[in-house]
Amino acid sequence: MTEPASAETASVRNPSARLIDGKAFAANLTQDIAREVRAFHDRHQVTPGLAVVLVGNDPASEVYVRNKALQTHRTGMRSFMHMLPETTSQAELLALVGRLNHDPEIHGILVQLPLPAGLDPIAITNAIRPDKDVDGLGEVNAGRLALGQPGLVPCTPLGCLMLLKAELGELRGLHAVVIGASNLVGRPMARLLLAEGCTVTVAHIDTRDPAALARQADILVVATGCNGLVRADWIKPGATVIDVGITRISLPNGKTRLVGDVAFDEAVTRAGRITPVPGGVGPMTIACLLNNTLAAARRIVGGAA
Template identity: 75%
Template structure:
């Protein structure tokens, strides 16, 4: 992991972490690169032992340019780690019934081990019905009610990619999380709720702030670990952060700058918070790269589950799921 501090990033200094009062930057790019390489090595070993190449099917409904780029990047990374990628690009007018029929076929296809339907979906399609139509052992996004329920009850399952990536970064930085106070700002099914459950399962004392929280800044200031996932750019200011806290910024928003250009920012006001925090993820280069890396891990996990309990246990993955 990088030990460069926020102040070093601004000044070009190569001094030790935090020596100028700035937070150590949590290098999600480097962590994700190592995770992808480890996944590629395990995919190769899995194929040599079982004769199976993990396959990931990604379904995109509509022609949103940003989603198209994101989906193609997923396909590229899938190939890079030695997996097979199956792309399904459907028109905006695709009916819910047609999409559910495709998912049914993918569920039954033995060459497909993971299925991901890119969100958001067009308004005429019910995302909950679609998500729950994916077979739980192929639900590599971990958003179906079976995997969500297993996470809530502390049972092994497939964990949503972004919260899993955040947890990996936290444990790499802090080690044992037991006894720490954690606050999650944002209560979405995609990030906030599963993130809170993961932290709870790690032994943290967890608070969740949402749109109806009366004084979220006061709650946030109690946190040793602060995870922010709201979609509101630069919401969290320095007076929200406990000195020395570890801050994980999940948000990413493109904002205009001078000269007609744009830049990416997170849900945390980095310039304000970095001098206060002990550790912080930058945007970009923090949580973002971890999402696809964890998607690849989940696909490999799903392929192991397709072989059976023995392959999952042999992998050393404590989160194997015996369907």
């Protein structure tokens, strides 16, 4: 498999595909959130609070959680970190979630996934109060999304949708193909696109010819965790490609590099617009987490979305 080139190299070789700058979009969104946090505090004398729970010592999760805390503080919100040992039991974790549910200073709760073996992520996620479920993964918020009712939406799909609307404007009538059917990204992404009036096709591990489906897409969202899966001949010329995947690969020189689920150096020659990895979807996930925390505080304190 041809190793994907970096966004910078590919954009120099072929400037025809517009790079969707998620980092810049997320920075602007975060600035807007910071202004809204100040206004919220002036109105209610309350500072939104986000509690993040990390169980175990996964290095990638630790870095991600620290970045969340940093961004939370930058918006003027309060960050409450709970770093638990890998030996934490299901009962102990549920007890902590219960305390956070009843803490008036906490408006958003996120339990970082994946959890260590022996802990049930579904039970833990569903134990979070729906109005504090800022990851949007609990059964109540998932059900609201499925029924087209207001609720807290999973952060990564929400970030993808924001980028798509900023780039394309009206999405109604476009054919969107989502490759990947996880509860974290694929399924909620499909529901969000359906709510925007798109015709939506979902491809997954058992789909017989995902490439044929992908070639029909005006919008192609890829979230599989398989680096370089989508090649140029999967992409309809001029399509908008959102690459959610991110994998760290080793290079011959001993260094490492982050790549996505799309073979970027090929895809950039066919797509009309494309998110790079890194710098595309990733920054939007944390920005949307902060957006959800503010929305949760508004509902809890102010009684409005």
